[in-house]
Amino acid sequence: MNYMPGTASLIEDIDKKHLVLLRDGRTLVGVLRSIDQFANLVLHQTLERIHVGQKYGDIPRGIFIVRGENVVLLGEIDLDKESTSSLQRVTIEEILEELRQEQEVKSRAEKLKIQVFKERGLMLPYPDTLDEY
Numbered sequence: 001m002n003y004m005p006g007t008a009s010l011i012e013d014i015d016k017k018h019l020v021l022l023r024d025g026r027t028l029v030g031v032l033r034s035i036d037q038f039a040n041l042v043l044h045q046t047l048e049r050i051h052v053g054q055k056y057g058d059i060p061r062g063i064f065i066v067r068g069e070n071v072v073l074l075g076e077i078d079l080d081k082e083s084t085s086s087l088q089r090v091t092i093e094e095i096l097e098e099l100r101q102e103q104e105v106k107s108r109a110e111k112l113k114i115q116v117f118k119e120r121g122l123m124l125p126y127p128d129t130l131d132e133y
Contacts, residue, residue, distance in 0.1 A: 006037070007036070007038075007039045010032070010035050011035070013076055014032055014033065014034070014035070015031060015032070015033070016032060016076050016077075017029065017030070017031055017032075017076070017077045018031070018032045018043070018074055019049075019073075019074075019075050019077055020041065020066060020071060020074050021072045021074075022066065022070050022072060023069075023071075023072055024070070026048060027048070027051070028047070028049070028066070029047045029049050029077065030043030030044055030046030030047065030064060031043065031045050036068075038067075038068045038069075039068030040065065040066065040068045041065070041068070041071065041074070042064075042065055042066075043063070043064040043065075045062070046061040046062060046063065046064035047060055047061060050095045050096070050099055051087070052095060052098040052102055053098070053102075054087055055087065055088045055089075055090050055095060056088070056090070057089070057091060057092050057094065057095025057096070058089075058092070059092055
């Protein structure tokens with residue numbers, strides 16, 4: 001096997017199923033169809049995968065173009081191991097409800113943390129008015 005520098009090494013991965021973790025925290029699963037010198041990706045049959053605890057749900061997104069600077073992680077999915085995952089697949093509605101509940105719990109915990117800090121006369125390095133945005 002010859003060494004190819006930079007994104008040229010991904011040419012061997014074209015037409016294979018990949019998982020892409022984006023800078024904003026989203027996870028995409030799709031077939032890599034194209035790549036350029038800037039690591040921009042074209043994914044086909046793309047799913048946005050949402051994980052909450054031991055559950056996950058997939059939202060179909062179709063063809064997806066990802067700007068290279070937004071890619072944190074790119075990896076080929078082993079199709080044999082994918083089918084034996086310990087995670088439980090649920091419907092889109094169920095996973096979105098689970099996600100909403102998880103975010104609500106985190107929000108309450110953050111508000112409590114801010115309140116406790118204020119009671120002790122401490123200021124957090126960020127404003128507590130984030131909910132207004």
